[in-house]
Amino acid sequence: MKPQATTARRIALALSVVAILVSLGCGFAARRAFALRGSFENEPEALVGPLLWFLILLLVALLLRMGAAVCELLWLERTWSNLPVELRKVGPLDKVEPLVLIGVSLVPGIAWIWKLGVIDAVAKGFEAIRAKVPFTAPVPRQLGMAAVIVGWIPGLNVYIAPFLWEVFATRIDRCVSEIEARPERV
Numbered sequence: 001m002k003p004q005a006t007t008a009r010r011i012a013l014a015l016s017v018v019a020i021l022v023s024l025g026c027g028f029a030a031r032r033a034f035a036l037r038g039s040f041e042n043e044p045e046a047l048v049g050p051l052l053w054f055l056i057l058l059l060v061a062l063l064l065r066m067g068a069a070v071c072e073l074l075w076l077e078r079t080w081s082n083l084p085v086e087l088r089k090v091g092p093l094d095k096v097e098p099l100v101l102i103g104v105s106l107v108p109g110i111a112w113i114w115k116l117g118v119i120d121a122v123a124k125g126f127e128a129i130r131a132k133v134p135f136t137a138p139v140p141r142q143l144g145m146a147a148v149i150v151g152w153i154p155g156l157n158v159y160i161a162p163f164l165w166e167v168f169a170t171r172i173d174r175c176v177s178e179i180e181a182r183p184e185r186v
Contacts, residue, residue, distance in 0.1 A: 004173045005078035009166065012071035016162035019064035023158060026057035065158060072162075075169055077102055079122060082176060087125035090117045112152055119144035119168075126175050135178035140171040 033050035077098045080088065088096045104114045123141035130139070147164035151157045 002078055002081055004176055005075040006173065008071040008074040008078070009169045009173070012068040012075070013162065013166045015064045015068035015071065016158075016166075019061045019068065020159060022057050022064060023061040026054055026061055029054035029057055061158070065162075068162060072165060072169075073102055073105055076105075076118065076122075079169075079172055079176070080118070083122070083125040084129070087128055088121070090114070090121045096121075112148075115151075116145065116148045119148055122172065126172070129179060133179055133182050135175060135182065137171065137174045137178050139175060140168050143171065144168040 029050050033047060033054055036047050036050060080096075080101050081098050085095050088094075090096050090101075093100075101118060105111050105118070107114070120141065123139050123144060126139045127141075129135075143164065147161055147168050150164055151161035153161075
């Protein structure tokens with residue numbers, strides 16, 4: 001088995017926390033701009049500063065979340081690579097390679113459903129491994145599905161989904177650690 005992508009997972013968490021803090025600043029700038037809307041007729045320049053800060057902070061928050069999403073994909077690719085090839089089945093596709101996993105995860109629209117199938121496949125894969133190599137850590141299937149579904153909801157995808165994803169990834173990493181500690185590994 002390849003080593004776990006713990007660093008990528010931790011970077012994703014840190015980027016998500018910073019993105020939330022920046023988005024709160026974005027909200028304050030938007031509130032300031034909204035408060036100045038009445039003076040727009042008299043002094044239109046007064047509105048430029050808060051609007052500019054709002055847009056800059058919004059862009060920074062989006063870029064931070066995109067960086068976190070890339071780190072989450074790196075973790076997912078490593079976890080997927082650690083599954084035996086016969087367990088890498090997503091929907092009707094057998095023996096899905098990590099490159100295909102990442103490639104389809106980047107296709108807008110399809111990626112939402114794809115990631116749900118991938119999380120289900122990861123959970124089922126670890127349950128199948130449990131039959132061969134017993135380990136005690138629970139496989140968090142519902143938590144992974146919840147993280148993906150909450151990621152579809154605007155607002156919650158920034159403030160809650162990254163933390164659900166982190167808990168899911170941590171629990172999967174715990175399963176991997178227990179498997180690696182067993183003498184009869186996969």
